[in-house]
Amino acid sequence: MDADIYTQVKASIKRRLQIDLENYKAEQMKRRLDSWLARTHTATWNDYFNLLSIDSTELERFRDYLTINVTEFLRDPNRWATLKENVLPYLLQHSNGVHHRTGGLRLWSAGCSVGAEAYTLAMMMAESAPSHKYSLLATDLDRGALLKAKSGGPYTPEDVRNLDAKQRRKYLTPAPPYFVGEELQKHIRFEEHDLLADRFEDGFDLIVCRNVVIYFTAEAKETLYAKFSAALRPGGVLFLGGTEIISGSAKYGFQNFGVSFYRKVQ
Structure with missing residues (x-):
């Protein structure tokens, strides 16, 4: 062309x-x-x-x-293990007293596609902090993808291949095509949203935006990183895809917090 x-x-x-x-x-x-x-x-x-x-x-x-929907549950398992073992405990520890009046941690799955990432995050919360309150916003530009996400499926065996047998039994319907149970669905608010054009909410503790910015121009990435920084509370964390690296992260108010993770400086 x-x-x-x-x-x-x-x-x-x-x-x-x-x-x-x-x-x-x-x-x-x-x-x-x-x-x-x-x-x-x-x-x-x-x-x-x-x-x-x-x-x-x-x-x-x-x-x-x-709108490019490529996603699966627990994509890059090692990165999600880091979230569960290091990042979420840090956020939970540093949220004591901060959210006692606001309903717990504020989480955002940005560019959530058909919902696999958002539901993975809800699973992490259920396993890491089952008694801790949280709210989870999940957004995407694609109306069709959001409709599937809101319905909790259907998902194929390939979509859930990274979940272990215990997780599949606990969170999904017994046989394919799989659907996510209401216990996870009730925590998530799905909304249509354009990352590059629409206004952001703020005060988030964690923003997950994985394998989205790789498709954007350098200028669009700069705009998006600045908007993510503004949307995070001090000490909040941005979780990106495995190949997505913020060059000069300090200019956006970030510091490295492990591979794929950036913490907003206090």
Whole structure:
């Protein structure tokens, strides 16, 4: 896809789907778009956008594709073990007295996709601090993904492969397709939210945003890191994906707190 066509496609996508591709890495997005057009067996982008004008189902399929949903429960188990063994105990210890009037720890799964990450976080809380109150906000831009998340599934055996047998028995329905039980669902508030365009809530103790910013431009990442910092309380922690590193984290008020973790300086 050449630059002129990409400019036209971006403008059409923004107008029809309210998704701004300016914040995404251009070459990576061009490859995704080329792949999608070939998959639809449509000759040109003009033809495809004409199809979107009359086919709402195809419009939602395209929206789902653009918002990039790759997720599973307990993705990168070693990082989640660090959260459970080191980060959550730190947050619980330092929250004593801070949240006694506000309902406990405030957690946010940002870019939660179909909910696997948010439910994993709820599992960690159930196992690490079963008597500790908390609230968990889970947000994503993709309405279809959020609908699945709010329903607690369905999830495939591949989605839950990193959960051990005890966790599957405790938190999921007995056989595939799996659904998450109401005991975890009741703790989570799912909402539609655009990380790059919408306002953030604040006062969070932990923000989990894994394997999301890798798709963004350097400028978009800078904006997002600053917004995450502002959304965390002093001492709060940001949990990123395994390949996501904040260069010059101090300028956002962060210090390294282990691999994939950044703590907001007091």
